[in-house]
Amino acid sequence: MNTWLTPGLATMFLTALALPAAGLTSEHQQSSESICQAQLGSNIDAVINRPQFRRARWGILIQLLSSDEKNRASIINKDNTLYSHxxxxxxxxxxxxKLLTTATALRxxxxxxxxxxxxxxxGAGSLRVVGRGDPSLTDVxxxxxxxxxxxxGVRYVRHLVVDDGYFQGDVINLSWEWEDIQADYGASVNSLILNQNAVKLTLSPQKLGQPLQVSWADAIAAKQWRVENDSVTAEAGTSATVTLSSVLGxxxxxxxxxxxxxxxxxxxxLAILNPAEYFLQHFRNVLxxxxxxxxxxxxxxxMGTPGERELAAVESPPLSVLLVETNQQSNNLYAEALLRSLQASAFVKLDTMNGSSQRNNENFSSPRLPTPDSRLPIFKLGVDANNDSSQIGLNKVxxxxxxxxxxxxxxVLADGSGVSRHNLVSPEAIAQTLKLMAHTPQAAVYRASLPTAGVSGTLQRRFLNTAAQGYLQAKTGTMSGVSALSGYLDVPSYQPVVFSIMVNQSDQSVTNLRGAIDEIILLLTRLRSC
Known part of the structure; x- marks a missing residue:
């Protein structure tokens, strides 16, 4: 992922760093010595109590994944706990x-x-485009x-209107840090999302002493910035010190x-500054x-007026596919769009906006686009159109x-993606969600959306050639001073377990934190009944 290069950046990674199970010694990676449940606690304590972690806070809950699908109390029973800190x-x-957001979206x-x-x-040769927050929408x-x-038969549009009013409220989360909302992983979430509301900028060295060349992947996006280029091409072998910065607003x-x-x-x-205008210019060019x-x-x-006739439409992939991008690639934009889409379950269906009007169109002289029953119904706020879509989503979670x-x-939730440092969650909340979701009709889809160790997503290059590869499905979490891993583990010679591991307030590198977490997971793979 391309990140905003400033010192001390609180970076939320969308994809895993290209690292193996960092910090693991060959002894930890290759050990197959069994451990009993009674030995698990002391082994985990030995990891988290190392001197380098003395200032860090660890939160850990490891429990058996109950097979009792009928008794909710049994599913979250503390008697199933293998380790708690x-x-x-x-x-x-x-x-x-994202585990909480995506569980709610599925439910x-x-x-x-x-x-x-x-x-x-x-009417009168005009068109209105209504976006409903599809994070997968591209120029295609x-x-x-x-x-x-x-x-x-449309050949001329007197007035093209793009309606960005489906989601209400701020397009950025006010609790996010300034460095985050400038970067692609902190892009605005509006109703008319296009190309994930982000653009790539590339800096290339020129002749010695000249400014770096600035190249944009999207010319329309480039027009939203006024670039002040004070960079320089330095002598061969010089260390890179490039930084980008801007002023809010x-x-x-x-x-x-x-x-x-x-x-x-x-x-x-970079995050697009004005996503709705970006969408408008792209669609106008395409037309x-x-x-x-x-x-x-x-x-x-x-959001227009009832009775307008739908002439054309496209749809996102099903939620089951959107969740894979959200969880496996830890896509913040997808998570925030899904959070706001939860307002649909609080809305009432407005049939007249779904093409129910039979008004003839003399300006376009075109047939009505059929709307199959399987397509997504159109919703409008049922009570208060000024409600904030993000807050509606958080309430629904x-x-x-x-x-x-x-x-x-x-x-305590502040957003749907985890970018905000105002989010506060206990390992118990994560573990309860994972365990309870495992006994719902959505269990298979939910678990399939998670990265698999050594196989996919942000765990593709972690746990390679270890006992966890292929047996662990878990959600990663990383920002400055924070590392987390929560999910499911099918222990080869033991019972399936669910776990949540979080470490906060650490001055250690991501490599060291991940290495310690991975050691704990590999301890679990050695559990045996004894």
Whole structure:
């Protein structure tokens, strides 16, 4: 992942670092000596009580995964606990928060849920595009929409309106750090998401003494910044010191530092400043490339009026697929979009916005686009259109998890992705969620969305050639001073276990923290009944 290169950045990683089970010695990796349940505690204590962790806070809960599907009390029974250390205390969970968000999305929306983007006829030759927060939307889908319109005979649009009003409230979380919301992994979450609301910028060395060359992957996105390039190409072998910075609320991007003349180009992922305008310009270009002339275009935030006829539409992959990207790649934008999509379960269906109007369209003279019954229904706020979509989602997470059986006092949520350091979660809350979800109809989809050790996602390069490879499905979490891992482990010669491990307030490197966590997991793989 491309990160914002500033000292001390609280970085939320979207993908795993290209590291093996860092910190593990060959003895830890290869040991197959069995340990009994009674020995587990002292072995884990020996890891977390090392001198380098004396200032860190550890929270750990390891429990058997109950097979009693009918008794919720049995599922979360403390008698099933194999090890506990400050399991009821609050910790910053980083991306482990996604376990709660995605569990709620599955319970509330269902694995077949899709997010629909529509184009409506508003009369007199005008079109209105309604986005509903599809995080997977790219230029490919925009071209699909344009081609649908073209097939229906649309050749001229008097006024193109893109409606960014489906999600209400702030498009960025006010508890996120400034460094985070500048970077691609902290991109704004609005109703009209395109290309994950992010763009890649590449800096390349030029002749000695010249400024670095600035290249953008997207020319439309590039127009949103005014670049102040104070960088320089340095002598061969010089260390890279490039930094990017900007001022909140301004479009200035400052580039400082140096790259050696013989250095490879460096890329950075940036959050789009104005996502709705970015969407508008892209769609206008796509329409014109398909031979559809656009006279005027603008952004609105009012969700239009009932009775408009849907002319074209595209849909996201099903939720089961969106969850894989969310959890396996730890995609923050996806998590935040799904959090806001939970408002759909609090809305009432508005049939007139789903193409129920039979009004003829004399300006386009095109047939009505059929809407199969399996497609996502359109929703509108049923009570208060000014409600904040993010807060509605957070409320829905709490109520859903409470209904599931998770103690609502065991966590405090500030977002759906884990970027915020205001999130507070206990290992007990995570373990309860994992255990209870394992006994729901959504269990298989939920578990399949998690990274598998040595195989996929953010665990693809962890636990390689160890007893955990292929047997561990877990969610990672990383930011400065924080590392977490929570999930399921099928112990080869023991019972399946569920666990949550979090470490906070550490001055150790990510490599050391992950190495210690991985040692604990490998201890679990050695458990035997004795």
């Amino acid at each position: 400050d399991a009821q205390h609050f910790f910053i969970p980083a991306s482990n928060i 509330q929306l269902g694995s077949a849920f899709r997010i629909r983007t529509s184009v409506y006829d508003t 889908q925009l071209k699909d929409l344009a081609q649908q319109l073209k097939r229906q 301004q479009s200035v991007l400052r580039i400082k530092g140096q790259l050696a003349v013989d250095a490879q180009p460096k890329s950075f992922g 014109e490339a398909e031979g559809i002339q656009v006279r005027r275009a603008s952004v609105v935030n009012n 709490e109520s859903t998890l409470t209904d599931l059986g998770v103690d609502p006092k065991s966590y």
